[in-house]
Amino acid sequence: MTVLDTSPTPRPRSGDLVLTGISKEFGAHRAVDNLDLTVPEGTFFALLGPSGCGKTTTLRMVAGLEEPSGGNIRLGEQDITGLRPYKRPVNTVFQNYALFPHLDIFENVAFGLKRRGVKDFKPKVDDMLGLVELGGFGKRRPAQLSGGQQQRVALARALINRPQVLLLDEPLGALDLKLRRQMQLELKRIQTEVGITFVHVTHDQEEAMTMADTIAVMNAGVIEQTGSPAELYDLPATTFVANFLGQSNLIRASIIGKADQNLVVDVQGRKVTVPLPRCRVTEGDVWMGIRPEKVFLARAGTEQSNGANQLRGAVVTDVSYVGVSTQYLAKLPWDQELTVFEQNTGARDTFAVGDAVDLHWQPAHTFVLDAEQDARAGVEDVDDPGGAG
Amino acid sequence: MTALMPRLGRWIGRHLVMVFALLVLLYLFAPIIVVMLMSFNQPKSKLSYTFDGFTWQNWQHPCRPFGLCDAVSTSLRIGLLATVIATALGTLMAFGMVRHRFRGRSATDLFIFLPMASPEIVLGSSLLALFVSSGFGGRLGFWTVLIAHVMFCLSFVVVTVKARLTGMDSGLEQAAMDLYANEWQTFWRITFPLVFPGIMAAALLSFSLSFDDFIITNLNAGTTVTFPMFVWGSAQRDIPPQINVVGTAMFLLALVLVLGGELTRRRRTR
Amino acid sequence: MSAVGQLSAATAAPPAKTERSGRRFTAYLLLLPGGLWLLLFFVVPLVSLLAASLYDPNGSIESGFKMTWHFQNFVDTMVDYARPFGRSLWYSLLTTVLCLVLGYPLAYAIAMKAGRWKNLMLALVIAPFFTSFLIRTLSWKLLLSDNGFVVDTLKWLHILGPDGRLLATTAAVVTGLTYNFLPFMVLPLYASLERIDPRLIEAGGDLFAAPLTTFRTVTLPLSMPGVVAGTLLTFIPAAGDYINAQLLGTPKQRMIGNDIQRLFAAGAYPTAAALSVTLMAAIVVLVLVYVWRSGTEELV
Numbered sequence: 001m002t003v004l005d006t007s008p009t010p011r012p013r014s015g016d017l018v019l020t021g022i023s024k025e026f027g028a029h030r031a032v033d034n035l036d037l038t039v040p041e042g043t044f045f046a047l048l049g050p051s052g053c054g055k056t057t058t059l060r061m062v063a064g065l066e067e068p069s070g071g072n073i074r075l076g077e078q079d080i081t082g083l084r085p086y087k088r089p090v091n092t093v094f095q096n097y098a099l100f101p102h103l104d105i106f107e108n109v110a111f112g113l114k115r116r117g118v119k120d121f122k123p124k125v126d127d128m129l130g131l132v133e134l135g136g137f138g139k140r141r142p143a144q145l146s147g148g149q150q151q152r153v154a155l156a157r158a159l160i161n162r163p164q165v166l167l168l169d170e171p172l173g174a175l176d177l178k179l180r181r182q183m184q185l186e187l188k189r190i191q192t193e194v195g196i197t198f199v200h201v202t203h204d205q206e207e208a209m210t211m212a213d214t215i216a217v218m219n220a221g222v223i224e225q226t227g228s229p230a231e232l233y234d235l236p237a238t239t240f241v242a243n244f245l246g247q248s249n250l251i252r253a254s255i256i257g258k259a260d261q262n263l264v265v266d267v268q269g270r271k272v273t274v275p276l277p278r279c280r281v282t283e284g285d286v287w288m289g290i291r292p293e294k295v296f297l298a299r300a301g302t303e304q305s306n307g308a309n310q311l312r313g314a315v316v317t318d319v320s321y322v323g324v325s326t327q328y329l330a331k332l333p334w335d336q337e338l339t340v341f342e343q344n345t346g347a348r349d350t351f352a353v354g355d356a357v358d359l360h361w362q363p364a365h366t367f368v369l370d371a372e373q374d375a376r377a378g379v380e381d382v383d384d385p386g387g388a389g
Numbered sequence: 390m391t392a393l394m395p396r397l398g399r400w401i402g403r404h405l406v407m408v409f410a411l412l413v414l415l416y417l418f419a420p421i422i423v424v425m426l427m428s429f430n431q432p433k434s435k436l437s438y439t440f441d442g443f444t445w446q447n448w449q450h451p452c453r454p455f456g457l458c459d460a461v462s463t464s465l466r467i468g469l470l471a472t473v474i475a476t477a478l479g480t481l482m483a484f485g486m487v488r489h490r491f492r493g494r495s496a497t498d499l500f501i502f503l504p505m506a507s508p509e510i511v512l513g514s515s516l517l518a519l520f521v522s523s524g525f526g527g528r529l530g531f532w533t534v535l536i537a538h539v540m541f542c543l544s545f546v547v548v549t550v551k552a553r554l555t556g557m558d559s560g561l562e563q564a565a566m567d568l569y570a571n572e573w574q575t576f577w578r579i580t581f582p583l584v585f586p587g588i589m590a591a592a593l594l595s596f597s598l599s600f601d602d603f604i605i606t607n608l609n610a611g612t613t614v615t616f617p618m619f620v621w622g623s624a625q626r627d628i629p630p631q632i633n634v635v636g637t638a639m640f641l642l643a644l645v646l647v648l649g650g651e652l653t654r655r656r657r658t659r
Numbered sequence: 660m661s662a663v664g665q666l667s668a669a670t671a672a673p674p675a676k677t678e679r680s681g682r683r684f685t686a687y688l689l690l691l692p693g694g695l696w697l698l699l700f701f702v703v704p705l706v707s708l709l710a711a712s713l714y715d716p717n718g719s720i721e722s723g724f725k726m727t728w729h730f731q732n733f734v735d736t737m738v739d740y741a742r743p744f745g746r747s748l749w750y751s752l753l754t755t756v757l758c759l760v761l762g763y764p765l766a767y768a769i770a771m772k773a774g775r776w777k778n779l780m781l782a783l784v785i786a787p788f789f790t791s792f793l794i795r796t797l798s799w800k801l802l803l804s805d806n807g808f809v810v811d812t813l814k815w816l817h818i819l820g821p822d823g824r825l826l827a828t829t830a831a832v833v834t835g836l837t838y839n840f841l842p843f844m845v846l847p848l849y850a851s852l853e854r855i856d857p858r859l860i861e862a863g864g865d866l867f868a869a870p871l872t873t874f875r876t877v878t879l880p881l882s883m884p885g886v887v888a889g890t891l892l893t894f895i896p897a898a899g900d901y902i903n904a905q906l907l908g909t910p911k912q913r914m915i916g917n918d919i920q921r922l923f924a925a926g927a928y929p930t931a932a933a934l935s936v937t938l939m940a941a942i943v944v945l946v947l948v949y950v951w952r953s954g955t956e957e958l959v
Binding site: 406409410411413414416418419420421423424439478479481484485486488489490491495497499500501502504505506507508509510511514515516517519521522536537539544547552597603607608616620621624628632633635636637639640642643644651654 | 688783
């Protein structure tokens with residue numbers, strides 16, 4: 001179905017994109033701090049983080065539009081750190097598309113090919129325009145196109161050069177929700193078909209989780225955790241990742257002992273067990289974390305016999321009906337409010353404000369993080385939209 | 390009738406600003422219309438400057454008054470040369486000021502602004518003082534006028550090109566380099582075409598300032614006669630109607646150029 | 660704010676981010692040729708002028724002038740030419756005010772109300788520029804002549820007495836000056852007004868009942884850089900003009916420019932230079948006051 005040439009032409013210097021010790025300083029401000037990153041060839045890689053975390057700066061350093069203050073960048077066997085942008089087999093889809101306003105769509109898409117001296121570019125451009133479903137738009141100017149169409153031109157213009165790495169700098173930010181969802185699937189489809197390494201920078205965690213094979217979560221110039229979406233979500237390495245991806249309940253606790261392959265954790269006077277592999281630290285004060293959708297509410301006093309972790313004596317303080325689920329806030333005896341999501345399966349009635357409840361969950365869903373970390377890191381606040389990062 | 394008045398009043402009220410603006414435009418054009426009319430004038434006597442009779446003669450023989458066409462040619466030559474030099478130097482300066490970090494930015498801004506704001510009499514007389522004190526007092530002419538013209542056109546060029554440059558998204562140049570264009574290619578294929586309208590506007594402005602200049606030119610021209618100097622001279626003696634022919638021609642040329650530029654711009658973005 | 664808006668290609672794009680990425684050395688290189696030209700032919704001449712103003716006035720072009728640090732020149736000129744000086748400043752003030760009154764609505768109309776016709780109207784403002792201003796001023800002489808259409812109409816409206824005239828009066832000179840400097844007021848004003856985000860005006864209209872209040876509290880303050888630039892570009896050059904006074908006025912309307920020109924033509928360099936320097940000094944003071952208050956960012 002694809003019209004791009006994806007036959008296995010031997011690519012001389014293809015390979016993984018490896019950043020080693022990359023730093024960038026703007027005056028006194030350290031935007032990127034000693035970053036190590038490996039993007040496996042042919043994968044869809046997302047660089048996720050709040051605004052100002054340095055993800056765009058990192059991307060621009062890979063493109064050659066910023067010079068690193070330190071470290072180096074390798075593409076396969078080639079060290080591209082010192083290369084000018086026009087010498088790198090890397091292309092970028094910019095956030096504001098950066099389409100050339102004085103050239104028509106055809107000329108825009110053909111630009112890279114012409115600079116590289118490719119003679120027979122017309123059929124290639126036509127094919128590419130067809131791929132992004134803009135066939136026949138060749139004679140128009142960027143100003144005459146809608147946002148979504150411009151975005152597709154920007155993509156075509158970059159893809160047509162078959163770079164080893166395609167960089168995307170929040171390309172879907174300016175699109176409305178429906179179009180964005182559509183484009184997410186489109187991009188994923190194209191990447192799978194074409195097989196080029198995509199590095200996608202975004203602040204939208206849902207977008208990253210939907211599209212990417214691997215995600216690196218960035219915060220204040222450093223990478224907090226890298227892994228598949230499931231890995232990151234299921235077992236966050238830091239409070240930032242726990243709060244930035246989805247939501248987490250973090251409760252102050254301390255490790256008091258060991259039992260088989262589990263650690264026994266004292267949570268505000270109550271005991272819970274956590275499997276050893278799910279603990280980032282094995283002694284001292286910790287944050288015990290549990291995702292809201294993994295927690296179940298039961299009427300106070302109900303017995304749970306399946307080895308679940310329990311916290312008793314809570315009171316429901318807020319009930320929000322969100323269609324798919326009901327979101328509860330339950331206040332525990334030590335005055336902390338925990339969030340609980342319950343899917344509205346219709347199996348039982350919802351609770352009401354003021355009900356006395358117990359919380360329980362499977363130990364295998366718990367995670368334990370170092371208490372030194374800030375429990376508010378990565379939380380998106382009304383007052384602090386960028387997150388505490 | 391009574392129903393019409395308040396409606397008319399309301400229409401005027403809502404469009405008051407536009408109506409006023411059009412009146413001001415009319416005020417701007419009144420003398421031009423006079424110039425155009427007078428170009429067809431057949432003066433009764435050498436001293437009169439009123440509309441006496443209609444004739445095509447002036448347009449058929451525009452060079453009849455002695456020295457008129459020489460003066461026009463001198464002004465054209467100075468204008469073109471000054472435009473080329475001022476536009477080139479000014480564009481370089483504009484790029485330097487907009488695209489680069491450097492110290493002394495405020496001083497440079499002031500430096501550029503002052504010539505635009507200075508009275509011509511001061512600019513002209515100071516240049517004369519320079520020429521005289523450096524021994525060129527006896528050699529005033531084409532070249533001293535040219536030097537003066539480039540000097541006062543520079544600032545206007547810088548300001549015009551700068552305005553166009555600051556409106557340009559520098560991300561476009563980065564996109565070009567991302568797409569395998571080196572610095573040189575990026576400049577010629579992306580930067581230059583996008584700044585070009587500004588450069589053209591600056592050149593047009595520069596030419597009109599040069600062609601039209603009197604006060605500075607008068608002080609520094611020696612025996613060379615430019616068109617405005619010719620007009621001034623004739624204002625003391627007799628005013629040949631061919632002066633208005635030149636004036637009208639200049640105006641129409643400018644109108645054609647500016648409207649032409651506008652039409653090409655509109656057609657290109659269609 | 661630019662002194663002249665873009666002529667045929669007024670960009671409608673919002674001010675984009677321009678990166679200052681080049682190295683300092685390149686900047687100096689680019690600024691060098693033009694900067695040198697201005698230095699040689701603007702700054703140095705002013706220094707020459709300053710020197711000339713301190714020459715012994717008892718010299719001549721033939722016998723040369725002696726530099727005697729004759730500060731007395733300044734005192735003498737101030738005493739002798741106080742009247743034309745004051746008159747010039749007064750005329751300039753009138754001109755500037757008139758240019759503001761006429762120019763602001765025009766600039767406003769082009770920036771806010773013209774829509775598709777914006778560039779056309781701008782072209783119409785600039786086009787008369789291209790006809791030699793001497794010719795245009797001569798046309799005013801015709802328009803304002805004693806048996807001309809304008810004077811007749813004014814007499815019929817009883818604004819002018821039966822033997823009143825317009826020519827050879829202050830009114831004529833100021834009319835000419837206003838006419839000549841109107842574009843210098845309109846263009847910076849237009850550039851400034853064009854930059855205003857229309858949503859701010861909408862918000863103002865939302866908050867205030869009367870459009871006049873919106874204008875006073877939102878539009879006017881935001882257009883201030885344009886007003887100031889236009890004022891500087893009008894007032895200062897107008898003060899030094901002599902063409903309008905000579906063509907449309909009598910020796911009674913003599914401006915300082917007339918005197919400077921006359922003195923230079925007569926070879927009385929030190930006196931003429933002293934007058935010029937005084938005029939220039941007044942200007943520099945005005946501009947520096949502005950810069951001290953508002954910085955140079957908005958100037959060019």
